[in-house]
Amino acid sequence: MRRLLQCLVAFVAYGTIAGAQPGVRLGLMYGEGGARPGIYVLPVAGAAGDSIRAIVMRDLDFGDRVTVLSKNSALPAPVGAAAIDYRIAARLGINGVVQIGPAPGGVSMALYDVGGKQVLQRALVPLPAATNTAAWRLAVHGASDLCEEWISGTRGIAATRFAYVADGRIWLVDSDGANARAITTAGRALSPAFRPDGQAVVYATLEAGGSAIRVADLRGASRQVLEPRGLNISPTFTPDGVAIAYAHGDDFGTDLFVIPASGGAPRRISIGRGTDNTSPSFSPDGRRIAFTSGRSGRPDVYIADEDGTNADLLAALSSSSQGYRSSPDWSPDGRAVAFQSQLAGRFQVMVISLRDRVVTQLTSDASNEDPAWAPDSRHVVLSSTRSGVRQLWVVDTETGRARQVTNMPGARLAAWSSRSGS
Amino acid sequence: MRRDIVLAGLVVFSLSLGACRRKQVPVAAVPLTPSTASAATAATGVDRSQFLRDSIERARTDSLARLASTGDAANLRTALEAAVRFDYDAAEITDDGRAVLDAKLPILRTNMSVRVRISGHTDSRGSDEYNLALGLRRAASARKYLSDRGIAVDRIDVVSFGEERPAASGDDEGAFEQNRRAEFEILSGADALRMPR
Numbered sequence: 001m002r003r004l005l006q007c008l009v010a011f012v013a014y015g016t017i018a019g020a021q022p023g024v025r026l027g028l029m030y031g032e033g034g035a036r037p038g039i040y041v042l043p044v045a046g047a048a049g050d051s052i053r054a055i056v057m058r059d060l061d062f063g064d065r066v067t068v069l070s071k072n073s074a075l076p077a078p079v080g081a082a083a084i085d086y087r088i089a090a091r092l093g094i095n096g097v098v099q100i101g102p103a104p105g106g107v108s109m110a111l112y113d114v115g116g117k118q119v120l121q122r123a124l125v126p127l128p129a130a131t132n133t134a135a136w137r138l139a140v141h142g143a144s145d146l147c148e149e150w151i152s153g154t155r156g157i158a159a160t161r162f163a164y165v166a167d168g169r170i171w172l173v174d175s176d177g178a179n180a181r182a183i184t185t186a187g188r189a190l191s192p193a194f195r196p197d198g199q200a201v202v203y204a205t206l207e208a209g210g211s212a213i214r215v216a217d218l219r220g221a222s223r224q225v226l227e228p229r230g231l232n233i234s235p236t237f238t239p240d241g242v243a244i245a246y247a248h249g250d251d252f253g254t255d256l257f258v259i260p261a262s263g264g265a266p267r268r269i270s271i272g273r274g275t276d277n278t279s280p281s282f283s284p285d286g287r288r289i290a291f292t293s294g295r296s297g298r299p300d301v302y303i304a305d306e307d308g309t310n311a312d313l314l315a316a317l318s319s320s321s322q323g324y325r326s327s328p329d330w331s332p333d334g335r336a337v338a339f340q341s342q343l344a345g346r347f348q349v350m351v352i353s354l355r356d357r358v359v360t361q362l363t364s365d366a367s368n369e370d371p372a373w374a375p376d377s378r379h380v381v382l383s384s385t386r387s388g389v390r391q392l393w394v395v396d397t398e399t400g401r402a403r404q405v406t407n408m409p410g411a412r413l414a415a416w417s418s419r420s421g422s
Numbered sequence: 423m424r425r426d427i428v429l430a431g432l433v434v435f436s437l438s439l440g441a442c443r444r445k446q447v448p449v450a451a452v453p454l455t456p457s458t459a460s461a462a463t464a465a466t467g468v469d470r471s472q473f474l475r476d477s478i479e480r481a482r483t484d485s486l487a488r489l490a491s492t493g494d495a496a497n498l499r500t501a502l503e504a505a506v507r508f509d510y511d512a513a514e515i516t517d518d519g520r521a522v523l524d525a526k527l528p529i530l531r532t533n534m535s536v537r538v539r540i541s542g543h544t545d546s547r548g549s550d551e552y553n554l555a556l557g558l559r560r561a562a563s564a565r566k567y568l569s570d571r572g573i574a575v576d577r578i579d580v581v582s583f584g585e586e587r588p589a590a591s592g593d594d595e596g597a598f599e600q601n602r603r604a605e606f607e608i609l610s611g612a613d614a615l616r617m618p619r
Contacts, residue, residue, distance in 0.1 A: 188586055191551060209539070210581055211554070231558045231582055234551040247555065249582070251562045254555035276555035292552050298511065299552050324511075326549035340549065347549070369549065413550060 037095040037151055039066045046102040048131040052140055056100065058176060059144030059158035062403065064379070064396040066151055069094055089114045096120075098147055109143055111150045121150040134179050141175065145419070155419065157374045162381055162405060163192035163201045164392055164414040170203050172218065173392075177405045183220035191413050193236040195261075198417040202235045202244055202261075213246055215261065225263060234279045237261065239286040245269070247278040256280050256291060256308065269308040281330045281337070282306070290314060290328035290337050301328045301339045314339070315352050315359050325350075327370055331377040332418075338362070338371035338380050349382050351397055362395055370412055375419045381405065383412040498615045501525045502538065505589075505603040506564050511548065513559035515567050523567050526606070528618035530573050535611035539579040540564050543605065545598035546585045557582030564604040579609065 039060060044053040061068045069092065084097055097112040106127040113120045125143040128136045138159055145156030160175045163183075170189045173180040188206035195202065195215075202215045207228040213235045216222035226232045231249030238245060238258070245258045248266065255277050256270040270277045272295055279292040286306060293302050293311075300323070304311035314337060317323060324342035331337065335354055340347040346367040352359045362371075366386040373380055374394075384393045384402075392405040392414050405411075504526070506519040515523065530536060542557030542564075561580035569575045590600040 188583075190554075190586075206554075206583060206586060208581070209579060231554060233554045247551075249555050249558040251566070251580070254558060276552060276559060278555050279549070279551045292549065294552070294555075299548065324548065326552050342547075345547075 036065060036067045038069050038093045039096045039098060039151060040069045040089065040092075040094045041098045041100070044100045044107075046107075048136075049100075049102075051132060052100060052107065052143075055137065055140045055176070056098065056144045056147065059141055059156060060148060060151075062158065062176065062394070063144075063148050063152075063156045064399055064401060065148060065154065065156075066096075084112055084114075086114050086117045096151055100143070106139070107143065109147060111147065134174070137174060137178060154376060157376045157379060157419065160375060160419055161194075161198070161417045162392060162414050163194060163203075163417070164383075164406070164411050165190055165192065166406070166408045166411045170201060170216065171408070171411075172201075173406060175405075177407070180406065180408065183216050183218065184222070191234045193415045194417045195237050196239060196241040196418055198419075201415070202237060204233045204235055204246070213244065213259075215244075225259065225261065226266075236280055236282065239282050239284055245280040245282070245289070247276075247280070249276070254278060256289070269306070270304070270311075271308060279327050281328050283330050284332055284334045288330075290330050290339075292326040292328065298323045299326045301325045301337070303337075315350075315357065318359070329372045329380075331373045332375055333377035335377065338373060340369050340371065349380065349395070351380075360397075362397060362400070368393075370414060372414050372416045374416050381414045381416050383414065495615045498529050498617065499608065499612060502529055502536070502608055502612075502615075503606045505605050506560075507599065508560050508602040508604070510545070510598070510602065511556065513542075513556065513563045515563055519564070520567070523564060527568065527571055527573070529615065530568065530577070532616050532618040533611055536615070537577045537579070537609040537611060539581060539607045539609050541587075541605045541607065542580070542582045542584075543587060543589070543601055543603050544585045545601040546588065546593065547598065548585070550585060554582050554584035554586075557584045560602075560604045 141158035148156030192203040210228035212228040213226040235246040253274040257266040301314040328339040389409040540561040542561030544553040590597040
């Protein structure tokens with residue numbers, strides 16, 4: 001047990017270093033036999049206390065880095081650190097205790113190290129006065145993310161959103177599945193992608209005479225970037241947020257272009273020679289681009305320099321692949337690309353490590369498509385038919401654990417916002 | 423497409439195995455090695471399913487050609503609006519597609535004010551985004567066929583809906599086949615269609 005506790009302390013001490021190295025696998029290195037720290041969230045006082053506790057416990061659980069001990073009610077609510085019975089807590093398998101309480105302008109939050117018998121971290125988290133609003137929930141998610149950073153060294157991903165397509169419209173939903181709302185009206189909208197600051201979404205709309213590219217803010221106020229002339233699809237922001245890459249099609253095939261987000265002249269970045277090139281995704285430094293191309297005769301995923309030169313097949317063909325691979329998404333830490341590959345007639349989501357080009361199959365249950373990375377470069381949102389109809393699911397690439405996000409048949413083509421969307 | 427043929431072959435192969443059993447002919451008595459047997463039966467399967475498909479398509483395209491040459495305005499319209507079908511993940515005009523497009527040519531030549539919009543569609547198997555590009559390639563391919571034969575390009579708009587507007591629902595080959603298509607919509611000049619001479 002002592003070693004476990006030392007680990008927890010080491011964790012927190014390591015936190016600042018790990019913060020600069022996203023993707024470091026601290027969570028699984030914890031304790032003996034890969035055990036995760038057991039975390040207990042004390043009951044929260046105040047009118048919205050129960051809601052706060054429920055949200056934080058669920059966020060920590062969804063983060064997949066700690067074990068949330070929810071059934072242990074034996075701990076007395078402490079007044080100060082001295083009131084926590086560390087001995088009983090340790091016996092219950094609790095490594096850390098989270099204490100949240102009302103404070104002027106928000107809540108105070110503290111993390112107690114059971115092994116060290118002391119408070120490790122303490123902070124005041126501002127919350128909007130109106131409880132249970134979207135802004136309030138997002139602020140509580142922010143508290144969860146801070147708490148996860150205290151514990152694991154890596155900031156959580158609860159204060160994020162998904163943008164996705166259902167019923168021809170673009171929807172936003174909070175990371176925990178709450179607060180789903182459409183930001184476009186009826187039509188045929190597709191392929192949302194967040195601006196890096198998380199405050200706007202670019203998407204395509206199919207109209208009678210062609211398809212357009214539009215940008216909408218989170219309340220749905222939108223402007224047209226490209227008019228519906230020819231095919232304009234699969235838009236994505238460049239990592240600096242100043243430009244939009246997309247696929248434009250005409251009689252001579254479909255190629256990738258980049259246009260300033262404020263409008264202007266498109267610049268061509270792929271020379272497909274009459275083939276189809278779609279679904280661009282940038283490396284975080286913006287210098288490389290992954291995309292789907294039919295240049296070899298069937299759709300496959302390629303990586304090229306940002307100007308379209310030096311295009312290479314991303315993954316060698318394997319005997320199990322029927323040779324239809326598409327829809328790449330580059331992880332925010334730059335180390336991996338998720339994509340979909342047709343196996344036995346169905347798409348499955350794969351992850352390729354760019355360091356050694358090892359491909360890992362992430363899904364196998366029903367059909368799984370449209371992967372998009374979380375800001376932690378560990379979780380992936382995808383559309384899956386595993387419940388019978390297409391819905392958004394989040395899959396943890398470390399453990400394979402999956403959870404359903406949406407309850408909206410046909411939900412697909414999801415994007416995951418940055419943490420700065422909070 | 424190749425997979426479809428092989429599948430059809432396998433179906434025929436297993437059907438013939440079933441027939442053998444009914445006739446109490448032991449399978450082991452077939453004097454062919456298993457691989458030769460399946461290859462031979464698969465070849466027959468290709469012929470038979472292809473024949474079936476061809477005859478259905480021929481009936482359809484024959485009637486379209488008849489409509490175009492003998493029908494009234496409503497029939498001309500039907501021929502103009504007839505959809506062109508495509509093979510899996512392909513945008514090349516097939517023999518059947520050629521017949522459907524050929525039936526439109528005289529109508530388009532006679533009725534110079536007619537403008538059409540071709541919309542390309544795909545089945546639901548590929549990626550949503552890539553299928554939009556494939557749908558456009560199908561529409562463009564149909565337009566090129568017509569423009570290569572003298573129809574002005576500016577009389578034909580092209581657009582793609584990928585897999586977003588399926589003609590048939592379902593996850594079977596029947597639905598897939600109906601959904602891999604280019605649809606024709608008359609934008610103008612449909613009110614007084616004249617018969618080709």
